[in-house]
Each structure stands twice: as C-alpha cells, then as structure tokens.
Amino acid sequence: EAQVTQNPRYLITVTGKKLTVTCSQNMNHEYMSWYRQDPGLGLRQIYYSMNVEVTDKGDVPEGYKVSRKEKRNFPLILESPSPNQTSLYFCASSFGYSPLHFGNGTRLTVT
Amino acid sequence: GESVGLHLPTLSVQEGDNSIINCAYSNSASDYFIWYKQESGKGPQFIIDIRSNMDKRQGQRVTVLLNKTVKHLSLQIAATQPGDSAVYFCAENIVGNQFYFGTGTSLTVIP
Numbered sequence: 341e342a343q344v345t346q347n348p349r350y351l352i353t354v355t356g357k358k359l360t361v362t363c364s365q366n367m368n369h370e371y372m373s374w375y376r377q378d379p380g381l382g383l384r385q386i387y388y389s390m391n392v393e394v395t396d397k398g399d400v401p402e403g404y405k406v407s408r409k410e411k412r413n414f415p416l417i418l419e420s421p422s423p424n425q426t427s428l429y430f431c432a433s434s435f436g437y438s439p440l441h442f443g444n445g446t447r448l449t450v451t
Numbered sequence: 452g453e454s455v456g457l458h459l460p461t462l463s464v465q466e467g468d469n470s471i472i473n474c475a476y477s478n479s480a481s482d483y484f485i486w487y488k489q490e491s492g493k494g495p496q497f498i499i500d501i502r503s504n505m506d507k508r509q510g511q512r513v514t515v516l517l518n519k520t521v522k523h524l525s526l527q528i529a530a531t532q533p534g535d536s537a538v539y540f541c542a543e544n545i546v547g548n549q550f551y552f553g554t555g556t557s558l559t560v561i562p
Contacts, residue, residue: 344494371548382540382554383495390547430494434548439485442494 342367346431346443353421354451361416361446363431369441371434372414373398374406376427377445383430389414421450463559470528472556474541477522483544486515486526489555490537498526498539528558536560 344365353359365372373388375398385398389408403425405417414433418425426449432440464470476484482503487495501508501515501524508515514527524541538555545551 373548375552380554383552385549388548432494437483437544437548439497439500440495440542440548440550442487442496444492444494 342441344431344433344441344443346429346446348446349444350447352449352451355422356420359418359421359448361418361429361431361448363414363416363443364412365414365431365433365441366412367433367435367441368411369433369435370411372408373432373440374404374414374416375430375432376400377430378427386416386429418448421448423450426450460554461557461559463561464531466533466560466562467530470526470531470535470558470560472526472528472539472558474524474526474553475522476524476541476543478543478545479519479522481543481545484515484517484524485542485544485550486513486524487540487542487552488535488537489540495540531558531560533560533562 347362370391374386375383377383384400386404387406389395392411395406429446431443434440485500486498488498489495499510499513499515501517506517512529516525536559538557540552540555542550542552
C-alpha cells in the first residue's frame with residue numbers, strides 16, 4: 341500500500357531534550373516536506389526536500405533540522421525542543437507536479 | 452508566505468443536502484489548486500484538484516470551481532453524507548511542489 345509513515349504518533353518530552361520524528365514513504369517520491377498544524381493557523385511548512393541531499397527552509401524553520409540521505413526517508417530533528425514547538429506535525433511527499441500525500445501525523449507536546 | 456483564506460470556519464448541513472465550501476487566494480500567479488479532507492486523527496487526504504487552465508472539474512460527488520477573475524475557489528459536495536464530516540482545506544501551488552494551505556472549514560453533517 342502506498343503510504344507515508346510517521347513515527348511516533350504521539351510524543352511527550354521535556355524542554356531541551358533532543359528528539360527525532362521519522363518519516364518514510366514507499367512511493368519513490370522525490371519531493372518530501374514537513375508541516376506543523378496549529379489551531380487557527382493551518383498547515384505551515386517547516387522544511388522541504390526536492391531530492392536526496394537537497395533540502396531547503398519553508399516558512400517556519402527555526403528550531404528544526406532535517407536530512408535527506410535516502411530518497412524514502414526525511415527525518416525531522418528538534419535539537420533543543422521548546423514549548424512553542426508543541427504542535428501536530430505532518431510529513432508529506434509527492435512526485436512531480438502532483439498532490440501531496442500526507443502521513444497521519446505526530447502529536448508533540450514539549451513541557 | 453502566501454496566504455490562502457476561507458470564508459467560513461464552520462459549516463453545518465443536513466444529510467442529503469449539497470455543501471459548498473469556499474476559498475479565496477491572493478496570488479494571481481497560482482496555477483494549481485487542491486482540496487484536501489482531514490478527518491479527526493488523520494492526515495489530509497486528497498479530494499480533487501484543478502489547474503488554472505480550467506474553471507470546473509468534477510469527481511465523484513465533488514466539483515471544484517475556479518474563478519480566476521476574483522481569485523476564488525469552491526468545493527461542492529453533492530448529497531452530503533455523515534462520512535463527509537471533516538475539515539476541508541484548499542491549497543494553492545505557485546511553483547514546483549510548494550503549496551500554501553488555508554486554515555480549513557469544519558463541515559458537520561446533521562443526520
């Protein structure tokens with residue numbers, strides 16, 4: 341089944357403790373992206389990657405890192421999480437000029 | 452970044468009635484638009500898309516209308532069913548795979 345898989349689905353952590361949210365897609369998509377979703381603000385792009393080893397900042401990149409060492413994986417790294425990064429995170433992928441396929445989300449709480 | 456707005460944050464309809472969800476966009480260079488459905492606890496799912504060289508596109512029970520003159524997009528759902536209850540987002544694409552999302556309209560179907 342074609343899908344985007346994020347892990348974990350839920351994560352509670354404390355300020356400053358490094359964490360990684362994994363994202364994997366099995367559709368051989370070149371493009372991958374991370375978004376955060378907050379009430380009243382919709383989906384905002386954090387980082388995106390056009391292909392392996394090619395990443396770029398989205399609209400809200402501060403406090404986040406990404407890497408794209410393989411085509412299928414695009415992990416989101418929070419080196420020192422803060423409470424304002426409490427949010428619902430989505431990974432997405434697409435091929436060419438086509439709709440994004442989204443994962444089911446990771447709900448992160450930073451205390 | 453580009454903003455994409457929705458006219459109404461919530462919409463309630465009777466089962467069997469038609470639903471219309473609206474979206475305004477501000478960038479006249481946008482040439483590709485997508486509607487997504489997001490159910491509770493899930494990621495956004497693709498419903499239908501339309502490119503700027505069209506003004507109407509139909510799917511199964513859904514129709515998207517694009518009015519480039521007033522930069523307006525709408526999603527029509529025919530014979531709305533309880534399973535249609537969800538949050539609906541419009542997204543606009545300006546270049547490449549970059550999308551900007553509206554904040555969403557919550558559709559509630561009353562049995």
